[in-house]
Amino acid sequence: MPELPEVETVRRSLAPALEGAMIVAVEVGHPRVVRRQPRPRDFQDRLLRRRVASVGRHGKFLMIDLEGDFTWVIHLGMSGRIRLEAPGGERSPHTHVVVETDRHQEVHFVDPRTFGFMAVFTPDEFEGQSFAHLGPDALNALPRFRRLLPRLEGRAVAIKSLLLDQYFVAGLGNIYADEVLHRSGIRPDRAAGTLSVDEVRMLRGAIGPVLRAGLRWGGTSLNDLTYLLPDGRAGEYFQRLQVYGRAGEPCRRDGTAIERTVIGGRSSFWCPTCQR
DNA sequence: AACGATCCCTGTTGGC
DNA sequence: TGCCAACAGGGATCGT
Numbered sequence: 001m002p003e004l005p006e007v008e009t010v011r012r013s014l015a016p017a018l019e020g021a022m023i024v025a026v027e028v029g030h031p032r033v034v035r036r037q038p039r040p041r042d043f044q045d046r047l048l049r050r051r052v053a054s055v056g057r058h059g060k061f062l063m064i065d066l067e068g069d070f071t072w073v074i075h076l077g078m079s080g081r082i083r084l085e086a087p088g089g090e091r092s093p094h095t096h097v098v099v100e101t102d103r104h105q106e107v108h109f110v111d112p113r114t115f116g117f118m119a120v121f122t123p124d125e126f127e128g129q130s131f132a133h134l135g136p137d138a139l140n141a142l143p144r145f146r147r148l149l150p151r152l153e154g155r156a157v158a159i160k161s162l163l164l165d166q167y168f169v170a171g172l173g174n175i176y177a178d179e180v181l182h183r184s185g186i187r188p189d190r191a192a193g194t195l196s197v198d199e200v201r202m203l204r205g206a207i208g209p210v211l212r213a214g215l216r217w218g219g220t221s222l223n224d225l226t227y228l229l230p231d232g233r234a235g236e237y238f239q240r241l242q243v244y245g246r247a248g249e250p251c252r253r254d255g256t257a258i259e260r261t262v263i264g265g266r267s268s269f270w271c272p273t274c275q276r
Numbered sequence: 277a278a279c280g281a282t283c284c285c286t287g288t289t290g291g292c
Numbered sequence: 293t294g295c296c297a298a299c300a301g302g303g304a305t306c307g308t
Binding site for chain 2: 032077078079094111112113114115155156157161264265
Binding site for chain 3: 001002003060075076077078079113115116130131164166173174222226265266267
């Protein structure tokens with residue numbers, strides 16, 4: 001699934017390809033994919049003949065700064081993929097947007113389930129979007145645990161659900177939230193406000209290492225539907241997952257069978273002895 | 277205000 | 293073996 005490590009992997013592939021490049025052609029195959037900007041039909045015009053300044057990321061959102069103060073926002077949803085191809089090269093099924101640069105390269109947006117989107121915003125429009133107010137980036141701006149403590153206080157919601165809340169911290173999805181909770185020894189269904197100071201410290205401390213491990217292995221590819229690197233390779237963190245998708249299998253730490261329960265409508269995987 | 281449920285979408289999976 | 297319902301999930305939105 002595209003969560004922070006997957007989106008950051010995509011960003012690192014896109015940055016050298018796009019930064020300084022000029023966009024020379026834009027094709028939109030599936031109109032649903034361009035949404036959230038006030039007039040979606042402006043999408044092509046806003047990209048065309050514009051140069052890319054920098055490829056950024058906040059949580060799971062790619063935020064690409066263009067010359068002329070426009071921001072090209074891309075969210076991969078759950079099945080969105082970016083592919084870098086030579087012009088005229090093969091197009092996977094569900095290729096909904098193709099952007100060509102003056103470097104003889106195409107950026108393909110492929111998304112079978114169309115939960116992903118892209119759009120180009122002026123600064124005013126951007127500010128009016130919900131993603132302009134995301135929580136701190138889980139990799140680059142994670143607050144120290146002393147600053148997280150008051151944000152948990154009195155919260156009855158399951159800690160797992162809070163970790164998935166992009167306005168609390170931006171970047172964790174269902175897989176990495178479960179992995180972070182396993183690493184910190186906390187049950188996913190614990191009410192957020194009941195965590196001890198030490199537990200919050202553990203939780204805070206687990207986020208960076210888990211995300212960096214995912215990043216180091218190119219992210220998690222469950223299958224070729226959900227996520228692949230822009231060059232088509234699979235992310236290799238899947239084999240290293242401690243709990244996600246491993247119901248009934250032995251915990252890699254102590255051998256206890258991994259449990260699956262539904263929390264906040266999301267399947268959650270955890271070890272009943274490691275996590276308290 | 278906080279939290280849970282529902283919806284969007286389609287390829288894959290599991291049960292009969 | 294074949295069919296079809298259930299499932300997967302990020303985020304917006306709605307209802308309680």
